[in-house]
Amino acid sequence: MSAFRSAVITFPGSNCDRDMAVALEQICGGEVHRVWHGDAALPDRLDFIALPGGFSYGDYLRSGAMAARSPIMQAVIDAAGRGVPVLGVCNGFQVLTEAGLLPGALLRNAGMNFVCREVALTVETSQSLFTAGYSQGQEITIPVAHHDGNYFADAATLDRIEGEGRVAFRYAEEVNGSARQIAGVLNAAGNVLGMMPHPERMIEPAQGGSDGRALFESVVKGLVAA
Amino acid sequence: MKVRVIISLKNGVLDPQGRAIHHAIEGLGIHGVQDVRAGKVIELEVDASVTDADLETMCKQLLANTVIENYRIERMAAAETV
Numbered sequence: 001m002s003a004f005r006s007a008v009i010t011f012p013g014s015n016c017d018r019d020m021a022v023a024l025e026q027i028c029g030g031e032v033h034r035v036w037h038g039d040a041a042l043p044d045r046l047d048f049i050a051l052p053g054g055f056s057y058g059d060y061l062r063s064g065a066m067a068a069r070s071p072i073m074q075a076v077i078d079a080a081g082r083g084v085p086v087l088g089v090c091n092g093f094q095v096l097t098e099a100g101l102l103p104g105a106l107l108r109n110a111g112m113n114f115v116c117r118e119v120a121l122t123v124e125t126s127q128s129l130f131t132a133g134y135s136q137g138q139e140i141t142i143p144v145a146h147h148d149g150n151y152f153a154d155a156a157t158l159d160r161i162e163g164e165g166r167v168a169f170r171y172a173e174e175v176n177g178s179a180r181q182i183a184g185v186l187n188a189a190g191n192v193l194g195m196m197p198h199p200e201r202m203i204e205p206a207q208g209g210s211d212g213r214a215l216f217e218s219v220v221k222g223l224v225a226a
Numbered sequence: 227m228k229v230r231v232i233i234s235l236k237n238g239v240l241d242p243q244g245r246a247i248h249h250a251i252e253g254l255g256i257h258g259v260q261d262v263r264a265g266k267v268i269e270l271e272v273d274a275s276v277t278d279a280d281l282e283t284m285c286k287q288l289l290a291n292t293v294i295e296n297y298r299i300e301r302m303a304a305a306e307t308v
Contacts, residue, residue: 062291105293112242152294
């Protein structure tokens with residue numbers, strides 16, 4: 001297998017892009033390309049695309065709304081359509097819902113407060129590219145840091161994504177008022193994951209834990225197996 | 227011509243901001259308010275080339291997120307603009 005090729009998209013106001021790049025370098029290895037929102041094209045032959053956390057475009061209009069319409073996003077949407085794994089964390093999750101790659105929307109936290117702490121998550125499925133390295137029902141600890149993380153979708157959509165095994169992670173405690181405690185959602189094809197918690201911030205003991213590592217390892221293993 | 231787009235949260239979508247405003251209103255000593263919903267108003271200055279269909283496109287694809295929000299477009303007559 002040739003070297004793993006990943007890309008981290010940076011929007012104006014992204015602030016977790018470097019952490020994401022470090023996680024990709026350390027866990028996935030290979031080449032990590034840094035891509036600017038104004039670029040029209042992605043590097044060739046990507047194995048993985050990450051949309052990082054932050055406050056793209058100052059959260060103008062709605063969190064993720066402007067970033068979802070930035071020049072690079074059409075290339076990300078096309079790549080997702082070809083099956084390239086795409087991970088959106090925090091603001092990246094908001095961008096993916098705004099871009100229509102994932103169902104639902106992220107509303108202001110029910111408690112109105114910015115929530116910044118470690119939270120317990122339950123891994124809802126191990127049958128996905130991103131979660132194969134976990135066991136179903138496993139409880140993991142990953143930090144969150146967001147103001148708009150309250151996942152919303154209408155009841156029919158929630159029933160559908162639950163029925164299709166597309167809830168990847170659920171909060172094991174009350175965090176932000178999310179419908180059915182949903183913390184991470186997959187697209188129908190299973191190659192796009194959006195989640196509010198930050199796995200890239202939990203990859204080595206110095207960060208307080210390494211429960212996020214398995215997500216990145218899963219993607220690498222999945223590609224080797226494919 | 228001035229166009230006003232009024233964006234509001236759909237019924238059933240939790241509005242914590244509205245709830246906080248409601249709470250603050252009660253802090254003013256006014257207790258007759260039943261509910262508060264916060265939305266936004268976007269005013270556009272458009273020329274005659276912008277069609278109703280263009281406005282719909284703007285609202286559906288950018289100004290509102292129709293998963294959670296409703297929108298209403300008001301084309302304002304010249305007399306209403308200041």
